[in-house]
Amino acid sequence: MSTRPAPARRDRADNLLALTEPARALVSAGALAAGRPLLCLAPRGEPHPVVVLPGWLASDVSTRTLRRWLGRLGHPTVGWDLGRNHGPRPEVVEGVRTLVERLVDQHGTPVSIVGQSLGGIFARRLARRTPRLVRQVLSLGSPFAAVPPRPRPPSGAGMYREYRRLRAVEQLRPAKALSVPSTSIYSRWDGVVDWRTCLQEEGPRSENVAVHASHLGMGVDPAVLWVVADRLAQPADDWRPFVRPSRFGLRALFPEE
Template sequence: MSTSSGRPRPARTDDLLALTEPARALVSAGALAVGAPLLRRAPRGEPHPVVVLPGWLASDVSTRTLRGWLRRLGYPVVGWDLGRNHGPRPEVVDGVRDLVRRLADEHGGPVSVVGQSLGGIFARRLAERSPRLVRQVVSLGSPFAAAPARPRRAASGAGMVGEYRRLRAVEDVRPAPALPVPSTSVYSRWDGVVDWRSCLQQEGSTSENVAVHASHLGMGVDPAVLWVVADRLAQPRGAWRPFRRPDRFGLRALFPEG
């Protein structure tokens, strides 16, 4: 794995990021509680349906904070209601597409899909296959630009650190092609689970990459990430513009240059 300057990063730094993931996720949760008054000023847009997809081995419980936040902003938001995310099983792939199609029919328009980690990969694949159903995709720490081996099993303790190291072991990764719908990839160079380079897409008129300081596990509760999601969902249909770091209320400090 490399730093932004292209120099190799010491393996011990990667190990430290992996080991501190849970603690740093708790820091994000605490920052969310402190920053709640500022987040009330986040952008709001046209109410439209939003589906939130969980990460690997996670369920809708893991996206509860994010969904509650979006609901308070006025969006009709749902989880995927498919249990734990064990990977792209046929019933899961079909279930997500059927859910998005049903919501699009009920609301008379395409659906925004927000996916955390593996959920973001699902969201992008859905947009590739059924672009008329998807208004936009926002992925959070999703390594879609690389194809790591499918995890064999859930790990714990020292085994979990090994899984994290393997998921970060990508080489010669290049930004993925842009989607046929507007898309935002939120990534962090402090991600202790996946190589941040594997979260990048080619930037263009309707595609972008937005950097934050969050941990991988804390993406769904980090104030900066929540602001980005709100800002992206507030984009008018057909008039999407790239994210601009907010200058007010000191929020700019939450967003690195990239």
């Protein structure tokens, strides 16, 4: 019996996920508005500086909701203030490092970095090179276990094909864990990157947390915001893996693994 229909079905499923990305992102935004009262119950820990990095071709505008949320939790939070994310240009790599160094000097403590998509890849690279600056890394739908987008990505249809390439990975292994605590938030319903490219080796200070979100909706999805708040609330010297909340029906926000 031929096995060709299976890849064809997967392609159709991937196409459906990609085409419904904008609509599903709006659903996450609506769920956020409805779930604000519950999100007020999110964990709060020691306030410390947080940097939020945007995804590919996005700017600080795309992370505004997330940054405001973290600010309300008490964390001094900043965007990267480097315009649109066009990839790892030298001035961007240096700019992120300089920003983190300035915050460390200003607050006297390492910085947590939250990176969406390509921003999460930047965060992990910085943590590998200068772990003394980084308290922990949280990546949202970041395909760090695969080859990242080219430094100068194409636009229009070419950009779409480049992203689709990240869904065509047949064999890959979870990325090696960082030396600092790290949480990768991923979704099997990601319509932009293959969710397997978002996995890292799990260990005493590294984990992968599944949510229902779309790729574009990661920054406004209630489950993602809860995970980010919970992770930032972890004591710097006593990090523990995420436990899905069971109160007030919040467990329903997370898929059964």
